[in-house]
Amino acid sequence: MTTISKGGADYIGYEYKEKIVPKSMVSMYLDSYPCFGWEEDLNRTYHGENGYSGHIALRFRRDRKICNKTELTRLQRNFDGCVSEIEALERSKSSMPTMWALIVGIIGTAFIAGSVFAVTANPPLIILCILLAVPGFTGWFSAFFIYRILLQKQIEKVAPLIEDKYDELYAICEKGNRLLV
Structure with a gap:
């Protein structure tokens, strides 16, 4: 007979x-969400990729009757907003340099196309072909260096903002942690 x-x-x-x-932000979330009353859901520990390239699904749980729940939720939303801004700033590091490198590369391609049309003309215009090929190859070659120089400048500009x-994230987590104690 069993006893209960x-x-x-x-x-x-x-x-x-x-x-x-x-x-890149998994550790930040795992370290910070406990400051808002969340704990990692040990019943569902799968952290594999889930269809979003470069993203991972984290699962958390929190006591439904936690004290200061509304304030913790507000702080959590502020935290999520700051993380989104950090992600946007990280993306902005390379977006402007990429744009300028592509523009220079496309202009170089236009010169190369003109060079090809000049050499395939009847009769071939070799001098024009050479004159158009030089800035074309220069555009192709310089696109990489333009990207590198602008990337370094953008990193220096954005790093203090990040x-x-x-x-701000750490201050939000400290406030949340004080509410839990």
């Missing part, structure tokens, strides 16, 4: 959240 014991902890009702995050956002 009534000992143990009381029942805790949880609310669940699945968050799809970039691979650091400020990280400082």
Whole structure:
């Protein structure tokens, strides 16, 4: 005959959240979400990729009767907003240099196309072909260096803004952690 014991902890009702995050921010979320009352859901530990390139699904749970729930939720939304801004700033590092490198490369391609048309003309215009090929190859060759120079300038410009956002994230997490204690 089996006996049923009534000992143990009381029942805790949880609310669940699945968050799809970039691979580069997984540690940030796993370290920061506990400051808002969330804990990693150990019942569902799968962290594999889920169809979004470079993103991972994290699963969290939180006590439904947690104190200061509305304020923690507000802080969590601020945290998510700051993370989105950091991601946008990270993308902006390479977007402008890429755009300029592509423009220079396309202009170089236009010169090469003109060079090809000049050499295939009847009679072939060799001098014009050479005159158009030189800026064309220069455009192709210089696109890489333009990208590298502009990327370095953009990184120097954006790095302080990203650091400020990280400082804001840490302040938000500290506020959330104080509300939990």
